[in-house]
Amino acid sequence: MVGLTLSAGAVAAAGPWDSGQRKAEKQRVAAHGPTGGAHHEAPARKRPAPAPSAASVLEALGGPRTVSAEDPARADGLAGTLGPLLADSGLGPAPAVCVVDLTTGERLYGRRAETPMVPASTVKIATAAAALTALGPDHRIPTTVVAAPDADTITLVGGGDATLDRVRLAELADLTASALRDRAEGAKKGGKAAMVRLVYDGSLYQGPVLHPIGPNDNIAPVTALMVGQGRLDDRTRGPATRSADPAGEAARVFREQLSERGIRTSAPAPGRAAAEAVPLAQVLSEPVSSVVERMLTDSDNDIAESLARQTAVATGDKASFAGAERAVTKQLRRLQVPLAGTRFADGSGLNRRDKVSAALLTTVLARAADAAHPELRPILTGLPVAGFSGTLEDRYSDTSAGTGLVRAKTGTLTGINSLAGTVVAPGGRLLGFAFLAADTPSPYEAQPALDRLAAALVS
Secondary structure, three states, rough: HHHHHHHHHHHHHOOOOOEEHHHHHHHHHHHOOOOHHHHHHHHOOOOOOOOOOOOHHHHHHOOOOOOOOOOOOOOOHHHHHHHHHOOHHHHHOOOEEEEEOOOOOOOOEEEOOOOEEEOOOHHHHHHHHHHHHHHHHOOOEEEEEEEEOOOOOEEEOOOOOOOOOHHHHHHHHHHHHHHHHHHHOOOOOOOOOOOOEEEOOOOOOOOOOOOOOOEEEEEEEOOOOOOEEEEOOOOOOOOOOEEOOOOHHHHHHHHHHHHHHOEEOOEEEEEEOOOEEEEEEEEEEHHHHHHHHHHHOOOHHHHHHHHHHHHHOOOOOOOOOHHHHHHHHHHHHHHOOOOOOEEEEOOOOOOOOOEEOOOHHHHHHHHOOOOOHHHOOOHHOOOEEEEOOOHHOOOOEEEEEOOOOOEEEEEEOEEEEEEEEEEHHHOOEEEEEEEEEEEEOOHHHHHHHHHHHHHHHHH
């Protein structure tokens, strides 16, 4: 029963769970495909073994936490454990490290912890915190059809939902077709909708739509209206050739779906909804809590940029790259995280102008573990599980001490590698960590070195 007491505390820090696994995570793993983000292409050579049993996990946790002079999570113990591993040449010349106790926020170990560095996709942790703070975990992002008073023109209005897929767009087509028929019957037109003009409106987002890295399989043009993230194949995750006009492509798909339901429309044209237009139909995204989890697990760049702009919209700033940077910074300042030298040039981490410190990332993780910030809990539940989900599914071998016990967000650009997340250390202490490395020789050397650092916190 002593072990179960600690287990309950550890689970509570990462919940909600269903038979030992987070519900949203279980659903995604069941339908797993290649993951997003940049350069997540260096998997381990073999697949992990099945998840450790509950008994072995409880044994590893070892009951209620007690801190003694021999506790390896003490600062002196961590220096002896991590120091030699940080000398690995795969981590480049000067990696940054921060390890904290997530229960107390106490820093247990740091090296260059306040130094701003390029974070790659670990910046998504900051994006998630800003979005959850500004929007709240229960907010849902709408996609709407509005109609002119005479119903001769309908407008498909993008609300910025980067998770909108063909299935949910078809639901919107069902609702729209039904509403148009009801209006036609009300006008005594025999119950059959006449030809209507179709307009699409992506004006919610402003400024450049193309990410500074240019056309890239890792991210679509950032627009407020897209379906399937602008992918031109059937994949739902990971790199793919993207449409140069995601909003127009979404409108074309919507027109086809309306046609299948007996509604004839003109070829879709860009425009804005008329001021006097009235709502006709609407579908909503999953709650932002689930959207954040998906972004972190899969390192989804399109969702990350959408959430950064949604943060700007919610706070009254311009929904552009620059406006999103201001909004994200403002929300993180509310959370009292260290911001010296930081930049949030994008929400995804693809931009090398992004700069955060290891201390910033661990502070955000500590806020997410704090009972005073339940709205941030999806940051912890969305982190990939070593050897089992998301961008860590293939990173840990079946013999690694970290498999199943490390949860962390990965980050990879050419010459940049990072890892930030949580782990239960010996004695039951729940730790948050961030490792940032620059000028690394290759991901094939850097990623295993980062994984060894995280695993060392377990063993």
